[in-house]
């Protein structure tokens with residue numbers, strides 16, 4: 001996909017953070033953008049902000065309140081949006097959350113909730129839109145994290161959910177090819193968003209120390225990487241130098257990554 005003008009873009013988790021930054025950028029490049037998230041007031045404000053970024057008045061901007069964990073509702077709401085605007089050329093799954101804590105402080109309820117929002121939520125939107133996208137092709141971007149490649153202290157539930165998103169996306173890519181559906185998996189490092197501010201409230205010092213070894217990115221930088229990654233047809237979109245380096249070290253010298261993380265954690269608790 002080389003050009004986003006006139007494309008129909010659906011963004012789950014598009015009312016804040018990385019999803020909202022992507023929505024603005026798609027709109028600036030002439031796409032019609034439709035947003036989904038739970039909080040209706042924030043969603044309407046986001047839709048107005050996104051539509052104001054577009055110079056082309058023939059483009060269309062819509063939104064619908066939705067909790068991606070409710071599979072039946074996802075099917076119904078996405079179905080209505082497809083009736084109104086047609087199936088998406090591009091689906092971006094950005095709804096997600098992290099509540100870092102030590103393993104023994106994470107309740108089974110929190111662990112299941114993390115899996116449900118981050119993994120099942122992604123599954124639900126793809127399932128709802130897959131039949132329509134199969135008819136004419138398109139592109140799906142699921143959001144994992146750098147923490148989807150490596151286990152990080154304080155993120156036992158989050159890492160499990162983000163590893164799952166990577167496995168899901170790789171398998172989906174191989175099934176999508178026959179229908180002209182491309183798949184990317186976005187793997188950002190720490191990014192300055194309302195979600196990260198919330199996440200920082202529960203971060204153990206060790207997790208905070210590991211996070212501080214990489215440069216904080218802006219949501220706009222991550223959105224630019226996402227759009228560039230789709231244009232290049234990338235499966236993995238890893239924004240920023242630090243994220244790419246961490247993933248490369250994990251792949252080629254996992255012992256070195258462990259040593260770096262252990263060193264940061266040791267300093268944090270001294």
Ligand SMILES: NC(=O)c1ccc[n+]([C@@H]2O[C@H](COP(=O)([O-])OP(=O)(O)OC[C@H]3O[C@@H](n4cnc5c(N)ncnc54)[C@H](OP(=O)(O)O)[C@@H]3O)[C@@H](O)[C@H]2O)c1
Pocket residue numbers: 012013014015016017018019036037038039040042066067068069094095096097098117118121143144145146187188189190191192193194195196
């Ligand atoms: N920020 C980072 O440092 C970072 C790093 C790596 C990966 N990520 C991943 O990137 C994605 C976006 O993160 P972010 O920091 O931009 O988050 P954010 O600022 O908290 O924004 C999350 C968006 O998703 C929506 N959302 C959350 N739960 C939802 C649900 N159950 N159903 C529907 N919508 C939901 C939120 O709106 P409502 O609350 O109104 O529903 C909001 O629009 C997440 O998957 C996150 O795990 C983030």
